[in-house]
Amino acid sequence: MYRRIKNKLLRGILIALTCLLAPFIAYWLLLYLIAPRYQFKVGQPFHGEYLYNPYQNMDPNQWKQYNFHCHSRKYFGLTNGRMSKETDIDSIYHAFGYDHYGISDYMRINTYGSNRPDYIPAYEHGYGFFKKTHQLCIGAEKVIWMDFPFVQSLDMKQHTLNVLHQHTHFAVPAHASFTNGYKVSDMRYLSGYRLLEVGNPYGCAFEHWDAALSTGHRVYGIGDDDTHNVLSPNEVGKFFTIINTSDLKAEHVYDALDRGCAYTVEFHPHYNEPMEDKVEKMHTELYHLTRCELIGDSLVIETDAPSIQTADFIGQDGKVLKHQDRSQQAYYVIQPEDSYVRVKLRVHNMTYFYLNPITRHVTPTPMDQETAVINTAQTILYYFIYILVIIACIWRVVKQIKAKRECRHEKP
Numbered sequence: 001m002y003r004r005i006k007n008k009l010l011r012g013i014l015i016a017l018t019c020l021l022a023p024f025i026a027y028w029l030l031l032y033l034i035a036p037r038y039q040f041k042v043g044q045p046f047h048g049e050y051l052y053n054p055y056q057n058m059d060p061n062q063w064k065q066y067n068f069h070c071h072s073r074k075y076f077g078l079t080n081g082r083m084s085k086e087t088d089i090d091s092i093y094h095a096f097g098y099d100h101y102g103i104s105d106y107m108r109i110n111t112y113g114s115n116r117p118d119y120i121p122a123y124e125h126g127y128g129f130f131k132k133t134h135q136l137c138i139g140a141e142k143v144i145w146m147d148f149p150f151v152q153s154l155d156m157k158q159h160t161l162n163v164l165h166q167h168t169h170f171a172v173p174a175h176a177s178f179t180n181g182y183k184v185s186d187m188r189y190l191s192g193y194r195l196l197e198v199g200n201p202y203g204c205a206f207e208h209w210d211a212a213l214s215t216g217h218r219v220y221g222i223g224d225d226d227t228h229n230v231l232s233p234n235e236v237g238k239f240f241t242i243i244n245t246s247d248l249k250a251e252h253v254y255d256a257l258d259r260g261c262a263y264t265v266e267f268h269p270h271y272n273e274p275m276e277d278k279v280e281k282m283h284t285e286l287y288h289l290t291r292c293e294l295i296g297d298s299l300v301i302e303t304d305a306p307s308i309q310t311a312d313f314i315g316q317d318g319k320v321l322k323h324q325d326r327s328q329q330a331y332y333v334i335q336p337e338d339s340y341v342r343v344k345l346r347v348h349n350m351t352y353f354y355l356n357p358i359t360r361h362v363t364p365t366p367m368d369q370e371t372a373v374i375n376t377a378q379t380i381l382y383y384f385i386y387i388l389v390i391i392a393c394i395w396r397v398v399k400q401i402k403a404k405r406e407c408r409h410e411k412p
Helices: 002-034 086-096 154-165 206-214 250-259 275-285 376-410
Strands: 038-040 050-052 063-067 122-125 135-140 168-173 195-199 220-223 239-244 262-266 289-295 298-303 308-314 320-327 329-333 340-348 351-355 358-361 372-374
Touching: 002 376, 038 154, 086 275, 135 154, 135 250, 154 168, 168 250, 195 206, 195 262, 206 340, 220 262, 239 250, 289 351, 298 308, 298 340, 308 329, 320 329, 329 340
Parallel strands: 168 195, 195 220
Antiparallel strands: 038 372, 050 358, 063 239, 122 135, 135 168, 220 239, 239 262, 262 351, 289 298, 298 329, 308 320, 308 340, 340 351, 340 358
């Protein structure tokens, strides 16, 4: 008796879960079926006689400190924003002296602080049940619920970036190396995005960045804390973006990011130090880029730090073109064969600057490549195959039902 009741209860729970999950599974299955196929080609490395320097007209007195990736407590804490109330986020980042912090909850635009002039709507897109193929949507108009939550092909990643780009200013591949959500090889083919989250405590993406740059994709880097517990000093003030803008208006920030007039900072990666000590270091030991100038083919870099401890000039395929130790000024003569040059500076103790690349172009104004276009013929062919498979499955089910009915009628 007890076993029968238990079996009925389990069967009821199973039926209820099936009914609850069926619409979601049907929706996701449909998305997988209708995802278009793309024709990819590896882009050409940057080439041409003109060098584009995103910092050429920067004002060294107008640097602003930004963090775009931070999670508050939502969905009863299920999304790992357990300890981060909006008021705590606000007070902590203001104590550190940030000019802007962005709350980027999962699949939700947080309107806290929307009355402030620096407000930028943002959210983190993606479900990622197995791999965290997520995108940070900066300047989002609305949440796009479309996603491929189980596994994603290169076509699906490109399609997601394209759809998001229609409804947000920047669709940024986030923590690309975390759970291998984006493979390094993917970046050689994906296009249509301007920013890449190269600095993130859950997974940096410098190898991904060089893969994209080496195939001619003009991609600029940003850095973020990706904070889930803002009360922990180990999660705050680790990676951030320094942007050259005269004010905090969103359109001016977007313009600076689009031009690449920004750089990523990795700041004092020390663990378990008191929050007050880290705040003090941020106010007293955060230095800035003061010069990144092209004089002919010579790239000259200066900061307001006591000295540049090391400087690495990095080029095609991530190769270190030059390493320079302690100096007031770092410099490199760009060679005709250098397709791009990006710079990694260690300016104080363990603080690093990751500068955006100098790139070659055939025109004075940079031209971007599009290496992924929808393959209409292949997409139609796949749709046709899917329809045939669905028809065959329906026909088989109908045939089995009909056979069972005939079998019942034949029984005496």
